[in-house]
Amino acid sequence: MRHPFCLGIESTAHTFGAAVASGEGVICSDAKAAYVPPLGRGIHPSEAAQHHNSKAHEVILEALKKSRIRPRDLDVIAFACGPGLGPCLRVGATVARALSVYLHKPLVPVNHALAHIEIACLTTGALDPLVVLVSGGHSAITAFAARRWRICGETEDITIGNLFDMFARETGLATPGGPEIERVSESGGDFIDLPYTVKGNDVAFSGLLSASLRAYGKGAALPDLCFSLQEVAFSMMAEATERALAHTEKKELLLTGGVAANKRFQSMLESVAKDHDTRFYVVDRKYGNVQSKNAESLPTSELGL
Amino acid sequence: MFKVRMPKAYRHPSLDYRLRTSRTIREAENLHEAKKAAVPTPLVYFVDMDNATLVMEYVQGPRVKEILDKLNHQDRVKLCEGIGMHIGQLHRASLIHGDLTTSNMIRLEEDKVVLIDFGLSFHSHNEEDMGVDLHLMKRVLDSTHHFHSQEAMMAILSGYEKIVGNQSSLRVLKKVREIECRGRYSGERL
Structure with a gap:
């Protein structure tokens, strides 16, 4: 048949x-x-x-x-x-x-979130991962247990994609904001102190957005600001991920969603995965946005870390 | 025991230093504050801020995470009620733990629980912050102790109410509900 x-x-x-x-x-x-x-x-x-x-x-x-x-x-x-x-x-x-x-x-x-997760599992071959889902519509850390996807942590206000889009819009960068901010951040490097909000396994980005825009209004250089915004936002997600990994003791970590394309975030989670002796998978760029074959499935040991 | 906050390779060095030192100080201060509020916590002997290191009392016993699902009904309820009472004692002293997971609770032999890991703790009179604290507890029970999560949460809340009183407890619970609805994947909202 x-x-x-x-x-x-x-x-x-x-x-x-x-x-x-x-x-x-x-x-x-x-x-x-x-x-x-x-x-x-x-x-x-x-x-x-x-x-x-x-x-x-x-x-x-x-x-x-x-x-x-x-x-x-x-x-x-x-x-x-x-x-x-x-x-x-x-x-x-x-x-x-x-x-x-x-x-x-x-x-x-x-369900939109499940579609992100399933396409990533299908294309990377991950079997039972802790999933980090980051996009314009989601910022959640989730794992499968007892017939359900259980949320280990998520954003309490806006998503990381919202954060980047809103920041980009206010500073005249193109939409979607994530790739633009990543591009501009490459010419920055001076770290600007910005608020870092992790509440247990949850994160919140709205304070970070306000403070970044305030710094922009006061004349902070856009490349440095993009660099710092990425550093802080991704560190928050990486910490929440690390906590969830320690708590769930999963042996695979899967990054999916539109923001999964960000190289800096990928490198942070690779580092987290390595510390926890966990295989790291990242969804192929073209399946970051929900849709439907050949994805990267790289064990950390093969990434030259 | 030495608790060293190790540098995280993935973080920018200045952010990393800021987080490690501020959390070390917070933890030392609030372990002490919690003790004043009658919540058992390890004693702090020495703080080395520059190396983000605390020297403190070693607490012998399993983490609640490891034993919660193995206890019989009666013991589990008793344990959870005790946890709830400690959370109530913290909140009554305007202290928010900030990371209430079953990994951060150690069970002593005589059915006593010691709370640890105050690195994300802070002072607040705000019911929202208390709500977030209990919300996290509930989330952890749902995601890692799903077979007993309802029973455990009920017992925690009953212990909590014993300390903070019926009125405050209801107000905080209303906040918990509100916070849950803010989440994108709240089951009850669907």
């Missing part, structure tokens, strides 16, 4: 994506279109939704074409059902439901 095929649709934030995957975990195609807000502005949810509306059919057709699977041969239609931006989520949900009704295929809602 052939493996079932699933069409997955994602529209949680700035990207509308569609992919076809088989039941054995092969990603047959992966198509996407991203809404890019004007410089100095963040994602406007209804504008992003309009973008998704206008691109949905192209993206889905591209995913189907590349996969060489006929629509009627699909077995399941899945969509990301949140958390995410309401107006954007609605586009994916509506399109998925329409296809499901039209093709008579079952419709499966998928």
